[in-house]
Amino acid sequence: MSDMPAPPLRPRVAPCALAAGLLALEFLVIGMIFKHVIDFDCRGNWGVTACGTASKSLAALYCMIAAVGLFSMLRPALFRDLLSEAGHDARPLLLNLAGFVLAMIPVLMLQGATGTAMMAPAFALWIAGMGLILTGLAGWLAPRFRWRAFLGQTGLPLGVALIASGLAPALAVRLQPIWQIERISDVTFRVVTMLIEPLGYDLYVDPIRKHIGEGDFILSIAPACSGIEGIALVMIFVSLYLWLFRSELRFPRAFLLFPVGIAASMVLNAVRIAVLLLIGLHGQPELAVGGFHSHAGWMMFTIVALGIILIARRVPALHRAPVLRAARTETLPPLWRDPVAARILPFAVFMLTAVVAPAISMTPAMLYPLRVILVAAAVALVWPVLRNLVWRISPLSWLAGILVGVMWVLIPVAPTEGPLPYGTLSGGMVALWFLFRGIGTVLLVPLVEELFFRDYLETRLRGSEPDSPAPMARVILAALITAGLFAALHDRWAEAFVAGLVFSLVARRSGRISDAIAAHAAANLVVFAVAVVTGNLAII
Structure with a gap:
């Protein structure tokens, strides 16, 4: 398992990138679900003003975050000091997770609902949830004393930037005439x-x-x-x-x-x-x-x-x-030799293709071969780093993975109704689609997910040095958070949470991420084989 601490008093780029990616993913999920997934006619029940306020509020948050990024160009030294300890304390991510859960609770309240009875509770949960989401990420990026120093020095300009950007979506509408x-x-x-x-x-x-x-x-x-x-x-x-x-x-x-x-x-x-x-x-x-x-x-x-x-x-x-650009005291490695990029880039491509596919096709699963090609290209780009990993694998890892796969397929899942995942493909094209599906499920997905979740994210959450083991409480907390985020990406989240804990235990036992990759691959092989034999692709 790797650990790559950043130099002191410099922005810790990887935790900042993780925070930005997590926030973008959470906002995307919230916006997509409440706008396009649940069965609730907002304008018909709450009126134009309330629905417009809810929609514009999320847009205002986007604009305020963009304004902070713009402000960082103006005061780079302040941001370097603020973010010099980013990612040192994983506990604030629990607040972030709690905020996301709160913001999603209205799904249960609004599904198929009518009238305005749930409007006040929904807005209260959204406000509280967004507050906790942002507070949790702020705590992950910097401790309180650094935030106090930062806010004390930024003063009026940052406040003006935040107010102006927060009002931007509403102001844009008002300026139309x-x-x-x-x-x-x-x-x-x-x-x-x-x-x-x-x-x-x-x-x-x-x-x-x-x-x-x-x-x-x-x-x-x-x-x-x-x-x-x-x-x-x-x-x-x-x-x-x-x-x-x-x-x-x-x-x-x-x-x-x-x-x-x-x-x-x-x-x-x-x-x-x-x-x-x-x-x-x-x-x-x-x-x-x-x-x-x-x-x-x-x-x-x-x-x-x-x-x-x-x-x-x-x-x-x-x-x-x-x-004039300040001369850098150290030269960053190129992308294909950057150990952080090797663990994040393939997963980022994997997630990006998962978001884009539904936006361009009514049968996004049919595009799975294209996703496999793009993710494989990302893996090939950073392979100079990955080939230096210790690829020795314990037989217990294969056994653990097989047990996870058996658990997954023994829990019954009804076949998905509607069009087949490979859409209108037929004949040899269907066989080719299944080939790419197998390559992605058994080889690429275990590699990119384990590199990101177990080798990068969990290691960063533990925050221990190679010669100084982390306290057991922190090890357990890191495993639980990582398994929870891993489960959030799966429809069968309960099974995925258990699987994530098993993969974490396997990697922790040997100290090699290759064991977690092997266990994940074995589990996916069992699931994919049963899905092909039974024809029930919904279990994958």
Whole structure:
């Protein structure tokens, strides 16, 4: 088991990356479930104001977090001191987990509910849950005395940045009337038409009503689809950037970021609508309108806002004096030789493909071969590090894995109703799909999950040095937290929690992550074999 402590008084990058990834995952799950999964008509029961407040609150949190990232560019020394002990205490992650549980409790209250009886309890649980989620991550990133020192030195600028970014989503809506929305809609419609027409579709195009489509799938590019909200958000963030870095920037040249931001927002919004139209024209109208449309807008805003700011930081003409980078006291290894990247990158690719697949296909499991190829490419990239691991495996590891697999298949699971996971594939393509499914399930998934959960995350949570074993209470806590997070990724969370504890015990016993990988692979082999023989792929 590896342990890679960061130098003192420098930001501990890996815990910060873990905190950012965990927060993004939690917000994504909360947003997706409450918007698209549970059977609850928010506007029909609570009204536009309450539902808009709930939706905009999550967006406001996104913007506030982005503002903190922007502020870190302004005061890098303060952030280095703040984050110098990140990840030293794992206990705050329990608060984070408790907050996530609280925020998810309204699922049980709202599923199939009607009326406003559950509105106040739901909002109370959401507020308390979000507070604990953020408090837990703040405690994971820095102890209280460092937060007190940090807040004492940042003062008014950080407060202004947080307030402005928190109000940004609501302000973006309020600013819509001052824009020439009809003209922006006209430009968006023309760009979408220019992008789609050369592809050979027999399109119905009505420039007066701004309708475009084919057959039963017709899009109306109304003012609401002009991307004006995204443009307003980008302008707010550019304004915030100009204010925070006003002492460094050269005016009036810096004001060029406004037209650049508007143009980039309009172009990417047109691309978003064109992609949405293509998805609908290819027989997936529900995916186009209900899945892609609702999330691609925020992706475009993030790309434009951060892209403009990052580019602006590298354009000398926009600054009063050349910005000289401080010489680094140590050279970071390239990505393919970085031991932290080797444990995180393949898992990040695995999770990213799991999120993207449902957004682009109504049968995401059919894309599993593509996911296997992408994850395998990530593993190949960091293989120079992984091949140096101790790959000696104890026979007890295989036995433990087989027992986990037997437990998994003995607990009955009803076959999934609906379309087959491999979709419309047939003949040899089905056999090829099963081959990739087996490679992913038995070889790649155990490797990437164990490297991340047991070799990286659990080791960091224990926080012990190689020659100084961690207290048993901390070892147990680290195993429980890791198993809990591991279980959260599985539909069969109870079985996954037990499996996670077994894999942790196997790795802890020998001190080799290869034993946990072998146990996980043996368990998955048993499960996959039974699933193929019985035809019940739901047990995987």
